[in-house]
Structures are given as structure tokens and as C-alpha cells.
Amino acid sequence: MDRAPGLSIRLKLTLSYAGFLMLAGVLLLAAVWVFLLRYVPERALIVPGSTGTPTEGVFPIRSNLLHVFAPRAAAVSAFLLVLGLVGGWILAGRMLTPLTRITDATRLASTGSLSHRIRLPGRKDEFRELADAFDTMLARLEAHVTEQQRFAGNASHELRTPLAISKALLDVARTDPNHDAGEVIDRLHAVNTRAIDLTESLLLLSRAEQRSFTREHVDLSLIAEEATETLLPLAEQHGVAIETRGDITPTIGSHALLLQLTTNLVQNAIVHNLPEQGIVWVNTSIRPNNVVLAVENTGERLTPQLVSTLTEPFQRGTKRIRTDHAGVGLGLAIVKTITHAHDGTLTLTPRSAGGLRITVELPATDPHSDRKREH
Numbered sequence: 001m002d003r004a005p006g007l008s009i010r011l012k013l014t015l016s017y018a019g020f021l022m023l024a025g026v027l028l029l030a031a032v033w034v035f036l037l038r039y040v041p042e043r044a045l046i047v048p049g050s051t052g053t054p055t056e057g058v059f060p061i062r063s064n065l066l067h068v069f070a071p072r073a074a075a076v077s078a079f080l081l082v083l084g085l086v087g088g089w090i091l092a093g094r095m096l097t098p099l100t101r102i103t104d105a106t107r108l109a110s111t112g113s114l115s116h117r118i119r120l121p122g123r124k125d126e127f128r129e130l131a132d133a134f135d136t137m138l139a140r141l142e143a144h145v146t147e148q149q150r151f152a153g154n155a156s157h158e159l160r161t162p163l164a165i166s167k168a169l170l171d172v173a174r175t176d177p178n179h180d181a182g183e184v185i186d187r188l189h190a191v192n193t194r195a196i197d198l199t200e201s202l203l204l205l206s207r208a209e210q211r212s213f214t215r216e217h218v219d220l221s222l223i224a225e226e227a228t229e230t231l232l233p234l235a236e237q238h239g240v241a242i243e244t245r246g247d248i249t250p251t252i253g254s255h256a257l258l259l260q261l262t263t264n265l266v267q268n269a270i271v272h273n274l275p276e277q278g279i280v281w282v283n284t285s286i287r288p289n290n291v292v293l294a295v296e297n298t299g300e301r302l303t304p305q306l307v308s309t310l311t312e313p314f315q316r317g318t319k320r321i322r323t324d325h326a327g328v329g330l331g332l333a334i335v336k337t338i339t340h341a342h343d344g345t346l347t348l349t350p351r352s353a354g355g356l357r358i359t360v361e362l363p364a365t366d367p368h369s370d371r372k373r374e375h
Contacts, residue, residue, distance in 0.1 A: 008373050009090070009092075009096060009099075010092045010096055011092075012087060013088065013091075013092035013095070014089045014092050015088070017088030017091060017092065018081060018084030018088050019084070020084075021081075021084035021088075022077065022080055022081055022084060025076065025077055029073045031077065033069065035075075036065060036069070036327040041093065053219055061236040068164070079334050091297045098120055098127035098128070098130075098131060099127065101118055101120060101131070101239070102118055102127075102130060102131055102134060104224070105117070105134065106134075114138055114141050114142035114145060115142060117135045117138060118135055119131075119135065135270045150313075159199070162192070162194050162195040162198070165187075165191045166191050166192070166195075169184050169187055169188055169191070170184075170188075180274045201330040201334060204257075204260065204334055205313075205330060205334050205337055206259075208257060208334065208338045208341045209337055213253075213256070213257055213341075215252060215254065216252060216253070216254070217250060217251075217252055217365065218250070218252070218258060218371065219248055219251075220249035220250075220251055220262075220284050220291050220293050221247065221284040222245060223255065223258050223262050224246065224266075224282050224284055226259060226262075227259060227262040227263045227265075227266050227282075228266055228282055230263065230322065231263065234270055234271075235280065238271065238278065239275075239276055239278065240273050240274075240278040240279065240297075241272075241277075241278070241279050241280070242266070242279075242280045243282070246283050246284030247284060247285055247286050248366075249284045249285065249291035249292070249293070250286075250291065250366065251342075251365055252342075252363070254342075257342075258338070260334065261334070261338045261339065261360065262293065262295075264331040264334055265295040265335060265360070266280065266295060267331070268295075268331050268332065269295050269296070269356070269358075272297070272356075273297050273299050274298050276352075278297065278298050278299065279297065279298050280295065280297045280298075281294070281295070281296040282294075282295055283296075287364065288364075290344075291362050291363075291364045292359045292360070292361050292362075293359070294359045294360075295357075295358050296351065296355065296358070297356060297359040298351075298353070298354060299352075299354050299355035300354055300355075302350040302356060303350070304350060307349070307350050308348075309346045310332050310348060311332045311333055311335070311336040311346065311348065312333060313330055314344045332348075335358075335360070339360050342362050342363075343362070343363055344360055344362040344363070345360075345361045346358070346359070
């Protein structure tokens with residue numbers, strides 16, 4: 001936004017320093033003058049033979065003192081003015097040096113350069129706190145932009161794959177009239193379904209990141225029951241048993257998003273399990289300040305390095321993926337985003353016996369708080 005030019009902060013500080021110094025000097029000179037008036041008589045009698053004039057007479061002392069004091073007071077005031085302006089300009093420059101560095105870093109950041117850091121030296125003060133906070137903000141922005149660029153590249157690649165497959169199938173159908181049309185249609189349907197699932201996942205991820213949802217009182221244990229009942233056919237298809245237990249876990253959030261979170265966790269635990277006789281444990285519990293949803297499953301042993309990458313978009317963990325249900329690589333990324341959008345924490349821990357334990361902690365709330373306010 002364009003603004004009219006004004007005085008610089010350095011000039012304002014200089015004028016402030018000089019004005020304060022002048023005011024202090026004037027008050028000091030006024031105090032000296034009042035003191036002199038209090039103890040110096042208005043007139044004095046000069047006796048012959050004393051120091052002063054050789055003749056006897058009465059002289060006005062105060063008026064003579066004023067003629068002597070006034071020019072010197074004016075000279076002192078002028079000196080204080082010059083000293084205040086010069087000294088204030090130097091002091092203001094020294095005081096504003098950290099602000100200049102912060103301004104330069106801000107200009108660099110506005111051009112897209114987020115790798116620059118202020119790294120202001122010295123002891124902790126207001127400018128140091130501002131510089132450290134700005135450095136922290138730049139680091140988070142740089143990480144966020146890098147993550148978004150990587151995500152955009154991965155999303156473009158993932159969306160391009162089904163489109164390329166569809167184009168290849170259509171080219172085959174057009175160049176080979178004798179090709180089985182039913183097979184082409186089935187494969188096109190599968191590819192199109194995957195593209196739709198990926199698009200919907202991307203939209204859900206964007207919605208959760210923007211936190212554009214309505215919050216309401218929900219019970220995480222009921223959401224877990226709903227998700228497990230919906231996924232029972234999938235569990236039976238994979239030969240996986242689901243065990244659920246837990247307490248009433250009241251929290252505030254979006255029912256649809258928390259249901260999607262729980263569904264993703266349970267589905268992930270079912271699909272990435274043992275080939276036979278796998279087990280999934282779904283547990284909800286409440287703590288003094290938060291509610292906990294824990295989804296645990298059997299499966300192959302996982303390294304901490306692999307587990308740390310599973311929540312990144314399109315990181316499927318190829319050792320854990322079954323060929324019959326590969327998904328779109330956004331399941332745990334969506335879980336992470338929904339958890340953070342609800343001010344919660346997500347923890348992934350590999351089980352020593354194999355498999356994975358995923359814990360979601362959300363802020364707890366009193367489900368009857370609205371009723372209490374009504375009464």
C-alpha cells in the first residue's frame with residue numbers, strides 16, 4: 001500500500017533526544033536562576049575602601065547578574081542543542097542497527113529468498129527477541145514452501161499417471177479394432193476410479209490444511225465404532241480380526257474429518273497386515289487434558305527410519321504395501337493434517353513384534369459444557 005513519505009524513525013528519535021536534552025538544560029538553568037534570585041539581594045551598598053567601586057553608592061545587583069547570566073545561559077542552551085542533535089543522531093543510528101538488519105531480511109524474504117537468516121548477535125533484548133522470532137518464522141516458511149513444492153510435484157506426477165494410462169488404453173482401442181472392448185472399459189474404469197480417489201483425497205487434504213470446517217462436540221469412541229463397522233467386510237476379506245475397546249472420549253472437531261481420520265487408520269492397519277490371522281486393535285482412552293485414539297496392528301517389522309516417512313504425501317512404504325490395495329499414498333498424510341488441524345499430535349511407533357502403533361491425541365472437552373452454559 002502506497003503511503004505519503006514521512007520522517008524517518010532515526011530523525012524522530014534524534015529530535016526526541018535533542019528536545020529532551022534541551023528541556024532538561026532549560027529546567028536546570030531555570031533552577032540555577034531561581035537559586036541565585038533567592039540568595040542575591042536586589043541592590044547592594046558599596047562602602048568606600050571595599051572591593052568594587054571606590055565610591056560609596058547603591059548598585060542593582062540582580063540586573064547586573066541578569067546581563068551576565070543570560071548570554072552564558074543562551075550559549076549553554078545552544079551547546080546542548082548541538083550536542084543533542086549530533087549525539088541523538090549517533091545514538092539513534094546505533095539503536096536502530098538491528099532494525100535495519102531485520103528490514104533487509106524482510107526485503108529479501110519478500111523477493112522469495114527464505115534461506116536468509118538475521119542471526120542477530122548480542123544478549124537477549126527486545127530486538128534480539130524480534131530477530132529470533134523472525135528467523136523462526138522464516139525457517140517454518142521455508143520448510144512449508146519446500147513441502148508444498150514437493151507435494152505439488154508428487155501430486156502432478158500421481159495425477160499424470162492415470163491420465164497417461166487412459167490415453168494409452170484409448171490409443172490401443174483406436175488402433176486395434178479387434179481388441180477386447182470389455183477389457184479396455186474395465187481397465188479404464190479402474191484407472192478413472194483411482195484418479196477420482198486421488199482427486200478427492202487432495203481436496204480433503206486441502207480442506208483440512210485450511211481448517212475450513214465446523215467444530216462440534218463429538219465422541220471419538222463412537223467414531224471409532226462407526227469406522228470399524230464400516231470396514232468389517234474389508235477385514236474379513238483380508239482375514240484380519242478387529243478388536244475394539246475404550247472409554248467415552250469427548251472432544252471438539254469435525255465429525256466428518258475425524259471419521260475420515262479413523263477410517264484411514266483402521267483401513268491402513270487392515271491392508272498392511274499379516275497375510276493370515278492378522279489382528280487390528282482399536283482403543284480409545286481419556287486423560288486429564290486430552291483424548292487418545294490408538295490403532296495397532298500386526299505385520300512385518302518396520303524400521304524407525306521407514307516409519308518416520310510414512311506420513312509424508314505419496315510415501316507408501318513399499319515394503320508394507322499389498323498389491324491388491326495400494327491406495328493413493330495420502331492416507332497417513334491426511335491423518336497427520338487432520339490431527340494438526342484439530343490441535344492434536346500424531347505418533348507412529350513400530351512394534352517390536354512387527355506392525356505399527358499409531359496414536360492420535362486430541363484436546364479433551366466436557367460434553368455437557370454447552371448444557372451447563374444454558375442452565
